[in-house]
Amino acid sequence: MHWDEAMTKPLKTIYFTLLESQLGEVLLAGDEEGLRQISFMAGNSPHLPGEDWIESREPLWEAREQIGAYFRGERKTFDLPLAPEGTPFQQTVWNALREIPYGRTITYGELARRIGQPTASRAVGAANGRNPLPIIVPCHRVIGSNGELTGFRGGIHLKAGLLELEQRHGDGPVQDSLF
Secondary structure, three states: EEEEEEOOOOOOOEEEEEOOOOOOOEEEEEOEEEEEEEEOOOOOOOOOOOOOOOEEEEEEHHHHHHHHHHHHHOOOOOOOOEOOOOOOOHHHHHHHHHHOOOOEEHHHHHHHOOOOOOOOHHHHHHHOOOOOOOOOOHHEEEOOOOOOOOOOOOOOHHHHHHHHHHHHHOOOOOOOOOO
């Protein structure tokens, strides 16, 4: 653990590793509390490792295994310690995202209703865009009210790729009009 002399508080050691997938390299980062970041390196705005992060597969072994199994179509849910940082509202949205079943989609408006704030679909969309743990916190399963794919930090092509993967390995169509 490092010490921040100005604050005299211990700083957490962040570990990272890269995982190959059919959608390109995926960065996984976390610490002793849990997984903190998943980023598509081929996406529109990849999260790059911090200067003080340590590259190591070992601390992230279970995350690599579970996310790798997801990409192979062998896993639909995750059992990992998660430590995303966000506001209370963002945390509420992210928790609701985890309730969307594999291979299914809902609209931003529906997600807003599910968290008890039916007029907050834009705020829900903004929280979705700040989600640091795509795949595990499946923000890719939220679509526009017209059925269109909208808003994914990595880019619509990655969102479509994740939904196509889930359609191939799921129990039914994600949504008839998507593909």
